[in-house]
Structures are given as structure tokens and as C-alpha cells.
Amino acid sequence: MKRIYLDHAATTPIDPIVLEAMLPSLTGNYGNPSSIYVEGRAAKKSIEAARLQIATAINADTREIYFTGSGSEADNWAIKGIAMKNQAKGKHIISTTIEHHAVLHTCQYLEKQGFEVTYLPVDENGLISLDDLKKAIRKDTILVSIMFANNEIGTIEPIKAIGEIVKEKGIIFHTDAVQALGNIPIDVKDLNVDLISLSAHKIYGPKGIGVLYIRKGVPIDNLIHGGAQERKKRAGTENTAEIVAFGKAAELANQHLEENAIHMKTLRDVLIKGVMEKIPQVRLNGHPQQRLPGNANFCFDYIEGESILLSLDIIGVAGSSGSACTSGSLDPSHVLLAIGLPAGVAHGSLRLSIGKSTTLEDINYVVDNLVVIIERLRKMSPINAECPIDDAVFEKADHHKH
Amino acid sequence: MEYTDVVMENFTCPKHVGEVEGANGIGQVGSPACGDIMKIFLKINDDDIIEDASFKTFGCGAAVASSSMATDMIIGKSIEEAAKLTNSDVVDALGGLPDVKIHCSVLAAEAIQAAIEDYKKNKKK
Numbered sequence: 001m002k003r004i005y006l007d008h009a010a011t012t013p014i015d016p017i018v019l020e021a022m023l024p025s026l027t028g029n030y031g032n033p034s035s036i037y038v039e040g041r042a043a044k045k046s047i048e049a050a051r052l053q054i055a056t057a058i059n060a061d062t063r064e065i066y067f068t069g070s071g072s073e074a075d076n077w078a079i080k081g082i083a084m085k086n087q088a089k090g091k092h093i094i095s096t097t098i099e100h101h102a103v104l105h106t107c108q109y110l111e112k113q114g115f116e117v118t119y120l121p122v123d124e125n126g127l128i129s130l131d132d133l134k135k136a137i138r139k140d141t142i143l144v145s146i147m148f149a150n151n152e153i154g155t156i157e158p159i160k161a162i163g164e165i166v167k168e169k170g171i172i173f174h175t176d177a178v179q180a181l182g183n184i185p186i187d188v189k190d191l192n193v194d195l196i197s198l199s200a201h202k203i204y205g206p207k208g209i210g211v212l213y214i215r216k217g218v219p220i221d222n223l224i225h226g227g228a229q230e231r232k233k234r235a236g237t238e239n240t241a242e243i244v245a246f247g248k249a250a251e252l253a254n255q256h257l258e259e260n261a262i263h264m265k266t267l268r269d270v271l272i273k274g275v276m277e278k279i280p281q282v283r284l285n286g287h288p289q290q291r292l293p294g295n296a297n298f299c300f301d302y303i304e305g306e307s308i309l310l311s312l313d314i315i316g317v318a319g320s321s322g323s324a325c326t327s328g329s330l331d332p333s334h335v336l337l338a339i340g341l342p343a344g345v346a347h348g349s350l351r352l353s354i355g356k357s358t359t360l361e362d363i364n365y366v367v368d369n370l371v372v373i374i375e376r377l378r379k380m381s382p383i384n385a386e387c388p389i390d391d392a393v394f395e396k397a398d399h400h401k402h
Numbered sequence: 403m404e405y406t407d408v409v410m411e412n413f414t415c416p417k418h419v420g421e422v423e424g425a426n427g428i429g430q431v432g433s434p435a436c437g438d439i440m441k442i443f444l445k446i447n448d449d450d451i452i453e454d455a456s457f458k459t460f461g462c463g464a465a466v467a468s469s470s471m472a473t474d475m476i477i478g479k480s481i482e483e484a485a486k487l488t489n490s491d492v493v494d495a496l497g498g499l500p501d502v503k504i505h506c507s508v509l510a511a512e513a514i515q516a517a518i519e520d521y522k523k524n525k526k527k
Contacts, residue, residue, distance in 0.1 A: 304437055306462035310405075310413060323437060323462070332437065344434030380419050380466065382430065382441035382458035 001316045004362045008202075008294055009151050009179060009353035010320055014245070015204035021248040022206070025241035033238045034229065043240045050247025054211055057254040058196065059187040066212045066230045067243050071178040071199030072102035074212035075145075077223040077234070078174040078195040079106045082143045083115055084221040086172070090140025096120045096128055097338040098155075099147050102197075103176055104334070107145070120146070125287040126155030126339050133165060143172050148180035148196075152322055152335040152351060153286030154295025156184065163192030172218060178202055178210075182253035183261060183292050194218045198250075200242065204356075205249030209242035256356070264294040264354045267363050271296050271352060274367035279374050281385075285336065285349065294354035297322075299336070302384055303377040304347050311373040317366055322349040405463060406497035412467035417474050418456040425456075426524055427481075429516025432509055438465045442473065442513040446521050450481045457513070464503035465510075471495050472510035481518045487511055 005013070025046060031039025033047055048062070055062045068074045083093065095107050097119045107117045118136045120128045128146065137144075144166045149156045159175055166173040174195035177186055182203035188196065196213040200206055214220060214233075226235025253260075272284060281301040300308065305323030312319050322333025323346075331337075332346035352366065378384070405413070427444035438461035445454040455477050457469035472492050476484040489507035493499050499507060 302460065304461050304465075307413075307466060310410075310463040314410075314414060342434075343436075347434070347437040380416070380458060381460045382439055383434070383460055 004317045004358075004366060006352040006354060006358065006362070006366065007318045007320050008355035008358075009154075009292075009351065011201045011207065012204045012355055013357075014206055015249065015252060017252060018205055018245050018248045022241045022245035025244050029240065033240060034227070043238070047238055047240060047243050050243045053247035053251040054198070057181075057186075057250040058198075058213060059189050060213055061216065063231070064188075064213055064216055066214060066234050067238065067246075068210040068212055068234060069208060069236070069239070071176070071197050071202075071210040072100075073223070074197035074199070074210045075100070075102040075176055076106050077212050078197060078214075078220075079103065079110065079143065079145055081220040081223055082172050082174065082195070082218075083110050083113075085219045086142040087115075090138070090142045091115045092138050092141045093117045094120065094133065094136050094141060094144045094146075096122060096146055096157075098122050098126060098150055098153075098335045099145070100151055100176055100178070103145055103147065122155075122338055124340050125290075126150055126153045126285075126335070127287060127290070128157060128162075130158065130161055130165060133162060137165075137169055137171065141169070141171050143174060145174040145176070148175045148177035148186070149184065149292050150286070150335060151179045152333055153297045153339065154179075154291035154353075155287040156180070156290045156292065159193065160191050167192045179292060181250070182257065183264075183294065185257060188213060188215070195220075200246035200249055203249045203253040205245045206242050209239055209246045211246065260356045261293040263356060264358070267354050267358055267360060268294055268296050270360065271354070271363045271367065274363070275370060278367060278371050282374075283345075285339065285341070292353075294358075295351070296353070297349060297351045299341060299345050300348045300350065300374050301345065302348070302381045303374065305349050307377050308348075308350050308370075308373060311377070312366075312369070315369050315373075317369070319350055319352045321351065323347045403500045403502070405467070405500070408471075408495070408497040409464060409467040409499065412470040412496065413463040416466055416470035418454075418470065418477075419458070420456050421458065422454045422456040427517040427519075427521025429513045429518070429520055431512045431516055432461070434460065437461060438506060438509055440465060440469055440509045440513040442469070442510075442517040444476075444481075444514075444517045444521060446481060452476050452479055452481060452484055461506065461509075462503070464499050464506040467496055468492050468499075468506045468510040469513075472507075472514060476514060481521065485515055485518050487514060 031043040033044040176197045178199045194215045198211040200209045285297040305321030336346035422443045425443035430441040432439040441458045443456045455473040459469045489511045492507040
């Protein structure tokens with residue numbers, strides 16, 4: 001059966017051009033980039049070429065690009081590194097309630113170490129308020145970390161405006177742009193951002209390679225200690241092949257940014273329109289306009305997300321959900337709760353994320369089949385318009401004790 | 403996480419979905435906040451034998467499969483026997499459930515017990 005992959009926010013397939021670019025580094029170009037002989041120098045050269053490709057993609061200097069083992073490592077490094085280095089100035093950090101766990105859990109860890117974190121709330125569309133941000137800033141605030149675009153609901157935060165507010169106060173500003181790269185233009189010179197986390201596998205590169213952009217002169221401690229790699233800032237023998245791949249993927253993403261975004265946005269709007277028109281009792285999550293070009297996130301009343309995912313998987317479609325049943329915990333997505341959805345409704349969420357190879361036929365197939373799937377699952381559900389979820393009589397079962 | 407073939411079969415083609423006509427014992431357990439609600443309908447005859455059973459479930463694949471399997475297992479049994487159905491009986495019949503989904507089978511056993519209690523309460527009236 002033909003598979004329709006609509007989970008590009010989770011990861012993307014490697015572009016054949018990227019694969020071709022990285023293969024020589026897995027075979028012939030095996031030298032340790034720190035070695036002074038020919039093999040080492042060749043590896044070093046390919047890494048520096050990739051660094052330039054990434055720097056170009058975000059309008060940065062090559063000396064501001066540091067390779068990491070993942071986007072999560074970049075987030076950890078940015079937040080812990082700034083907190084440790086600048087704690088004499090203050091121990092207050094500002095973030096949001098809808099960050100990726102790599103940011104959220106790092107902040108929670110720092111709270112245990114004596115730091116204070118203010119988590120800015122978001123409105124029903126997932127946007128933070130600039131007024132809230134201004135009010136949250138204190139004399140001892142050393143870092144603001146706000147994501148560029150949300151991975152679940154696709155809402156794009158006003159990064160430039162945030163940067164202006166934060167810069168004026170002399171506070172360091174980090175943004176997790178893992179979902180933004182390749183989808184919306186990122187220009188570090190225009191944005192007033194000090195640190196940016198990036199990841200290759202969201203832009204048709206391989207998994208296990210990330211980047212932290214660190215603006216020149218920003219005081220930050222190291223996270224990974226050891227050798228002198230990455231200008232003595234990030235130890236560990238360089239992952240040459242994946243670095244090369246990330247460079248190529250970033251170059252391609254930058255070259256085709258506009259056409260890819262238009263393609264995805266067109267299909268996304270067909271998908272959203274189709275679902276909203278053909279299926280009753282459905283809501284679109286995230287900002288209606290200010291959202292990632294490939295992201296569609298819905299909540300279907302009266303049914304649960306994993307059942308939708310399983311049903312889609314059976315007919316060849318891959319998607320994801322903020323349902324607790326897909327996360328291994330009993331709590332639904334913190335992002336859906338943060339935009340004000342009741343837990344019962346948040347369980348019925350479905351995220352479909354479009355990629356550059358998605359076709360109109362794919363979208364039509366998904367919409368037509370979703371109509372049938374949702375109807376079938378609703379027939380099976382004990383809740384409906386006459387017996388809504390909030391009025392459903394239930395007994396707290398033993399296993400549900402948190 | 404992977405479901406067994408039996409679980410998938412019971413999810414894609416569940417047995418006994420809906421509301422049994424003439425149900426005289428109805429039990430509902432779970433909580434929408436936690437993502438599962440299971441409602442069981444029983445039709446019990448004068449000899450306390452379950453003639454028919456059905457379910458309506460809001461939940462994941464494991465919850466639907468557990469409901470389907472559990473209702474199938476108690477049809478034809480006395481309410482005394484049915485009340486003894488444990489969640490591990492349901493798990494075994496499904497060929498196993500992932501650890502994080504065991505609670506779905508617990509819910510099925512509890513919903514049946516709740517339906518039987520409801521029947522007993524109605525009978526006393």
C-alpha cells in the first residue's frame with residue numbers, strides 16, 4: 001500500500017541530494033578533523049564548508065555556528081550555558097508554557113538548582129503577549145527563551161518584536177527555531193536573537209545533528225567538556241558526515257524556501273478547508289494565519305486521538321496526536337492545555353504536517369477518509385452532543401490516580 | 403509500542419458496539435481528563451445470565467479492543483461469573499497489551515462490574 005507521510009514536524013525523509021553529499025564522508029573521507037595530515041585536513045575542510053552553508057542560510061558569521069548532537073542538545077546548551085555563566089548577574093529566566101520539552105524540562109531542572117523561571121501564558125491561538133513579557137522582565141532576568149514556531153499547533157511567535165524588547169534591557173535572547181528552519185526565513189541580523197537552536201532532521205537531513213547559533217560575544221559556559229573541537233566550545237569528535245549533510249540540507253532549504261512554503265501552504269489550506277467543511281464538531285488549533293506553512297492541527301469532539309491515528313495508519317497515513325495515549329502518560333499535550341482546551345477535548349487532537357513532496361491527491365485522500373474514520377469512531381463513543389463530555393457521569397477509576 | 407494482531411482486529415472490527423436493546427444493567431467508568439470513558443450495556447435474563455452485552459468507548463485502540471474482547475467474553479455467563487472477569491483475563495485474551503495500556507483492560511473489567519451493580523440495584527427496586 002502507498003504510504004502518505006504527514007508527520008514532517010516529527011521528522012523528514014533524507015533528501016537524495018543530501019544523502020549523496022554525505023556518503024563520501026562515511027566512506028573515503030574518514031579522517032579525524034583534528035588530525036593534521038591529509039585525511040584530517042580533508043574532513044576539516046568539509047566541515048567548514050558545511051558551517052558556511054548553515055551560516056549563509058541564517059545570515060550569520062561562520063564563527064557563530066556550533067554543531068551539536070541534536071536540537072535538544074542545542075536547547076540544553078543555550079539555557080544551561082547562559083544560566084551558569086551569568087548567574088552572578090541574576091537567576092531569573094523567562095520562557096513560555098508551550099515550549100518543546102527540551103526547553104521546558106531544562107528550565108524545570110534549573111528551577112531545582114535555585115533559578116526562578118517565569119512561564120509566559122499564551123492566548124487561545126498560542127501567541128504570547130508582548131505586554132506580559134515586558135511585565136515579566138526583572139532586574140535579575142538573565143535570559144529569555146521563546147520558541148520561534150510551535151511544533152504542535154504551528155503558531156509563529158513575534159520573534160523580532162520580542163528581540164527588540166529584550167535587547168533594550170540587555171538580556172540574552174534564545175529561540176528554539178527547530179520547526180522554523182526551512183519553513184520561514186530566519187535572519188539573525190534582522191531578528192536581534194542571541195542564540196538559535198536548529199536541527200537537521202526537520203529539513204530533510206539526518207537525525208542526530210543540530211546547531212546552536214551563538215552571537216559573537218555572548219557569554220556562555222560549555223555544556224559538553226573535553227577536547228578543543230568547535231572552537232573549544234563543544235567537545236567530541238565531529239560527526240563529519242552528518243555535518244556535511246546538515247550543510248547541504250540547509251543550503252537546499254534556503255534555496256527553495258519560498259517555493260516549498262507556497263506549496264505546503266496551498267495544500268495545508270486545502271486540508272484545513274476540507275476538514276472544517278466536511279466534518280462537524282471540529283476545531284482548528286493554533287493561529288489561523290500566523291502559523292507554519294505545513295502545519296494543520298485539529299480537535300475532533302467526542303473521540304480520542306490515538307484511535308484516529310491507528311485508523312489512519314491502517315489506510316496508509318502517518319500523522320500524530322497530542323493525546324495522552326500516544327505519549328505514555330495520562331496527561332494530554334501541555335500545548336493544547338495551554339491554549340485553553342479542556343483535557344477531554346485535547347485528547348481528540350490530530351496533527352497533520354505537510355512536506356515538500358506531499359501532493360494534492362494525498363490531501364484529498366486523507367480528507368475523504370477522515371470523514372469516514374471520524375464518523376465511525378463517533379458512533380462508538382459514549383459521548384455526543386446530547387451527552388457532552390463535561391456532563392458525562394463517570395467514576396474515578398483506581399488506575400487514574402495521578 | 404506495538405499492538406498484537408488480536409488487538410488490531412478488535413479495534414478495526416470491534417464486536418458488540420452500540421447499545422443493546424433492553425439493556426437492564428449499564429455501567430460507565432473512566433474520565434475524559436485521562437482520555438478513556440467506557441460504557442457497558444448488559445441484557446440479563448431472570449436467571450441472572452448475560453444474554454447480550456455491548457459497549458461504547460471513548461479511548462485509544464487498546465480501550466476499544468479491551469471493550470470488544472471483554473463484552474465478547476461475558477456473553478452467556480452468569481453475572482456471578484462475569485463479575486469475576488479480571489483485567490488480566492482480558493489482556494491474555496488479547497495476546498497482551500503494552501505496559502502503558504494495561505489500564506485500558508482494568509477499565510473494561512471495572513465497567514462490567516459497574517454494569518452488574520447497576521442491574522442488581524435495578525432489580526431490588
